[in-house]
Amino acid sequence: DSGVTQTPKHLITATGQRVTLRCSPRSGDLSVYWYQQSLDQGLQFLIQYYNGEERAKGNILERFSAQQFPDLHSELNLSSLELGDSALYFCASSGSGRSTDTQYFGPGTRLTVL
Amino acid sequence: AQTVTQSQPEMSVQEAETVTLSCTYDTSESDYYLFWYKQPPSRQMILVIRQEAYKQQNATENRFSVNFQKAAKSFSLKISDSQLGDAAMYFCAYRSSYNTDKLIFGTGTRLQVFP
Numbered sequence: 001d002s003g004v005t006q007t008p009k010h011l012i013t014a015t016g017q018r019v020t021l022r023c024s025p026r027s028g029d030l031s032v033y034w035y036q037q038s039l040d041q042g043l044q045f046l047i048q049y050y051n052g053e054e055r056a057k058g059n060i061l062e063r064f065s066a067q068q069f070p071d072l073h074s075e076l077n078l079s080s081l082e083l084g085d086s087a088l089y090f091c092a093s094s095g096s097g098r099s100t101d102t103q104y105f106g107p108g109t110r111l112t113v114l
Numbered sequence: 115a116q117t118v119t120q121s122q123p124e125m126s127v128q129e130a131e132t133v134t135l136s137c138t139y140d141t142s143e144s145d146y147y148l149f150w151y152k153q154p155p156s157r158q159m160i161l162v163i164r165q166e167a168y169k170q171q172n173a174t175e176n177r178f179s180v181n182f183q184k185a186a187k188s189f190s191l192k193i194s195d196s197q198l199g200d201a202a203m204y205f206c207a208y209r210s211s212y213n214t215d216k217l218i219f220g221t222g223t224r225l226q227v228f229p
Contacts, residue, residue: 002158031215043205045216056214088157094215102149103209103217105159 003027004106006091012112018079021109025072025093031055032074033094033103034066038087049074081113116141118208120220127196128228134181135191135223137206145211148182148189153222154202162204165189167211193225201227 003026013019025032034046036059045058049068060066063081068074078085088108094101117140127133139148150162165173165182172180177197181190193200206220 002160033216035217042221043217043219045218048215056216058216090159092159092217101215102161102164103215104161105151107156107158110157 002104002106004091004093004104006089006106006109008109009107010110010112012114013081014114015081015083017081017113018077019081019111021076021078021089021091021111023074023076023091023093023106025074025091026104029093029095029104030072031094031101032068032072033092034060034074034076035090035092035105036087037090037108038084041087043090046076078111083113086111086113116143116146116208116210116218118206118218118220120206120223122223123221124224124226126226126228127193127200129196129198131196132192132194133196133225135193135204135206135225137189137191137220139187139189139206139208141187141208141210143210143212147209147211148180149207149209149217150178150180150189150191151205151207151219152200152202153205154199159205163191196227198227198229201225 005024030051046060048056066076091106092103148165152160177194203222207217
């Protein structure tokens with residue numbers, strides 16, 4: 001158990017809908033990262049938050065947004081869903097956001113868009 | 115931009131034997147971090163081992179060790195005394211020490227362990 005929790009574990013929805021994925025980092029970790037794992041794109045970095053502020057952005061679509069709250073949990077919002085958004089979405093956390101810190105991954109949320 | 119390449123889509127090993135998974139990367143940076151993550155059928159991403167580029171000594175964690183060749187930009191993972199529980203996808207990942215904390219992953223190697 002990495003100490004990172006993600007809910008829900010599975011999500012099935014229809015095209016055009018909006019969903020919210022939730023992540024709670026390890027106790028004391030300030031940085032949260034979101035990654036997408038799909039069959040065609042592999043594992044890709046989406047976005048990073050550090051202590052409530054956006055720190056880095058990767059290949060995140062405009063239909064996707066995220067935020068980190070004062071209690072350090074993070075939410076990833078996916079809207080106007082398309083079939084191609086079906087993937088495993090991971091949250092990871094690390095201590096201070098310094099490059100020396102290792103990222104620990106949550107169990108992931110499997111999103112299926114029908 | 116940095117890239118990570120895992121040229122072995124699948125590997126297999128007999129239980130108790132040793133197997134080596136390959137990883138090469140491309141970067142112009144001198145300081146960075148390299149990781150191996152394991153993804154079993156449960157899909158959880160589990161850290162196996164990490165290596166700091168400034169350290170010449172190869173990292174070791176129990177049955178797992180790496181062969182880090184900085185000049186060749188190579189970072190292979192050796193699993194000794196393979197166990198059935200080692201069967202999983204293994205991902206090599208790169209992390210810069212500079213302007214970003216994101217992990218850049220290879221495409222993975224699926225390891226099968228036969229009894």
